[in-house]
Amino acid sequence: MKRKIIAAIVAAALTLNVVLPTITANAEPVNKEVQAAQDQYAEMQANIAKITEKINSYNSQIEPLVVNVQNNKQEISDLQKQMENTQQEIEQAKEKISKQEEVLGNRLSDMYKSGGEFSYVNLIFGANNFGDLINRIEVATRIITTDKNIVETLKNDKENLDNQVKSLQEKTKKVEDLKTKNEKELENLQNLKSEQEVIGQQANEAQKEFDKKYLSRYEKEIVSGQLSVLNNNSSSISDLKSAISQITDLNNSQIKSPIVKQEIQDAIANGKRLISQKEAQARAEQEAQARAEQEANRGSNGNSTSNSSGSSNNVAPPSANKATAQAVLNEAYKHLGKPYVWGATGPNSFDCSGFTSYVYKKVTGRWIGRTTYDQINVGTPVSRSQLQPGDLVFTSAGHVGIYVGNNNFINAPRTGSNVSVMPLWSFYAARRIL
Numbered sequence: 001m002k003r004k005i006i007a008a009i010v011a012a013a014l015t016l017n018v019v020l021p022t023i024t025a026n027a028e029p030v031n032k033e034v035q036a037a038q039d040q041y042a043e044m045q046a047n048i049a050k051i052t053e054k055i056n057s058y059n060s061q062i063e064p065l066v067v068n069v070q071n072n073k074q075e076i077s078d079l080q081k082q083m084e085n086t087q088q089e090i091e092q093a094k095e096k097i098s099k100q101e102e103v104l105g106n107r108l109s110d111m112y113k114s115g116g117e118f119s120y121v122n123l124i125f126g127a128n129n130f131g132d133l134i135n136r137i138e139v140a141t142r143i144i145t146t147d148k149n150i151v152e153t154l155k156n157d158k159e160n161l162d163n164q165v166k167s168l169q170e171k172t173k174k175v176e177d178l179k180t181k182n183e184k185e186l187e188n189l190q191n192l193k194s195e196q197e198v199i200g201q202q203a204n205e206a207q208k209e210f211d212k213k214y215l216s217r218y219e220k221e222i223v224s225g226q227l228s229v230l231n232n233n234s235s236s237i238s239d240l241k242s243a244i245s246q247i248t249d250l251n252n253s254q255i256k257s258p259i260v261k262q263e264i265q266d267a268i269a270n271g272k273r274l275i276s277q278k279e280a281q282a283r284a285e286q287e288a289q290a291r292a293e294q295e296a297n298r299g300s301n302g303n304s305t306s307n308s309s310g311s312s313n314n315v316a317p318p319s320a321n322k323a324t325a326q327a328v329l330n331e332a333y334k335h336l337g338k339p340y341v342w343g344a345t346g347p348n349s350f351d352c353s354g355f356t357s358y359v360y361k362k363v364t365g366r367w368i369g370r371t372t373y374d375q376i377n378v379g380t381p382v383s384r385s386q387l388q389p390g391d392l393v394f395t396s397a398g399h400v401g402i403y404v405g406n407n408n409f410i411n412a413p414r415t416g417s418n419v420s421v422m423p424l425w426s427f428y429a430a431r432r433i434l
Contacts, residue, residue, distance in 0.1 A: 033218060034218045034422065041210060044210065055197060061189050211259055215260075222255070223255065224406045224408070226243040227263065230268065231267055237279060237282075240274055240278075244268055245333065250421060324363065325388065328364070332410045337420075339417075339418050339419075340413060340415055340416070353370060356375060356400050366433070373397070376392075376400070376431065379433040380432045382430040384427045389404055390403065393409050393424060394427075395428055403430065404421060409422065410422075
C-alpha cells in the first residue's frame with residue numbers, strides 16, 4: 001500500500017509534462033491548465049496531509065509506550081532492590097538458624113561426651129525431693145520448648161523469606177515480559193513511522209518538483225503585472241500601493257505555489273522599500289521647492305521656482321483616469337474567491353456581468369448596464385493592442401471581465417468556479433469606460 005502511494009505521487013509529478021502542455025498566452029486551454037495544476041497540487045497536499053496524520057497517529061501511540069517501557073524498567077529495578085533486600089534477610093536468617101543449630105549441636109555433643117550423665121532424664125531423676133523434681137521437669141520442658149520454638153521460628157522466617165523471593169521473581173518475570181512486549185510494539189510503531197516519514201519526504205519532494213515545473217509557471221502569469229510594478233524602481237507610489245493591495249488579495253485567495261508566494265512576499269517587501277524611498281524623496285523635493293519659493297519671494301528671479309517646479313513633475317500624481325482605473329482594480333480584487341452564481345449581482349456572489357456592473361457602480365457611481373449585451377455598447381471601443389487596466393474586456397458576446405494588464409483579466413468565470421484572475425484566452429471586444 002505504501003509503495004502504491006509513493007508511486008502515485010511520483011508518477012503524478014513526472015507525467016504531468018504530458019497532461020499539461022507549455023504555457024501559451026492566448027489559448028483557452030491555459031485556464032484549464034491552471035485549474036488542473038492547482039487541482040493536482042491540492043491533491044498532493046491532501047496526500048501529504050494524510051501521511052502527516054498517520055505519522056501523528058503513530059506518535060500518539062508511541063509516546064505512551066515509551067512511558068510504559070520506562071515505568072517497566074523502574075518497576076523491575078524496584079523489584080530487584082526488594083529481592084536483594086529480601087535475600088539479605090534470608091542470609092541473616094540462615095546465619096541465625098546456623099548459630100542456633102550450632103548451640104543445640106554443642107549441647108548434644110556435651111551430653112554425649114559426658115557419657116549421658118547430663119541428660120534430661122538424669123536432670124529429672126537427680127532430684128532431691130518431689131518439689132525439686134517438679135522444678136527440674138519445668139526447667140527441662142522450658143529448655144526443650146525454647147529450643148524447638150527458636151528453631152521452628154527461624155525455619156518459618158526462612159520459609160517466608162523464600163516465598164517472598166519467589167513472589168518477587170514471579171512479579172519481575174511478568175514485568176520483564178510486559179517490557180519485552182512493549183518494546184516490540186514500540187519498535188514496530190517506530191518502523192511504521194519511519195516508513196511513513198520516507199513516504200512523506202518523497203511526497204514533499206514530488207510536490208516541490210511539480211510546483212517548480214508547472215504550478216509556479218502558471219500562477220506567476222497571474223501576478224506578473226503586479227510583480228513587474230513592484231520590482232520596477234520607476235513605478236509610482238500610487239502604482240506600488242495598488243500593486244501591493246492587488247497581489248496581496250491574489251496571494252490570499254488564489255495562489256497556491258510556495259515558489260510564487262515567496263516571490264510575492266519578496267516583491268511586496270521591495271515595493272514597500274521603494275514606497276519609503278519615494279516618499280522620502282518627495283518630502284525632500286517638497287522641502288526644496290518650499291525653500292526655493294521662499295527665496296523667490298525675497299526678490300530672486302523665477303528661475304529657481306521654475307526649476308523646482310520642473311523637478312516636482314517627476315512625482316506628480318497619476319492622471320484621474322489612471323487613478324480611477326486603479327480604484328476599479330482594487331475593488332475587483334477584494335472579491336477574489338467569491339462564488340459564481342448565475343444572475344447574481346453581488347456583493348457575496350456574482351455572474352460575469354453582475355461582477356463588472358457591481359465594481360464599476362461601487363467605484364465610479366456609474367451604471368454600465370446589467371448584461372454583457374448592455375455593457376458591450378457603453379464607453380469607447382478599444383482594440384486588443386490598446387487595452388489598459390480597468391477596461392471592460394469581452395472573450396465573447398456572452399462573457400465579460402475587467403482587464404488587469406499583462407494579458408490577464410479578473411472575472412466571474414462560470415458555475416462551480418470563483419472570481420479569479422486568468423490569462424485572457426480570447427479577445428472579442430473591449431470598452432473603455434473611464
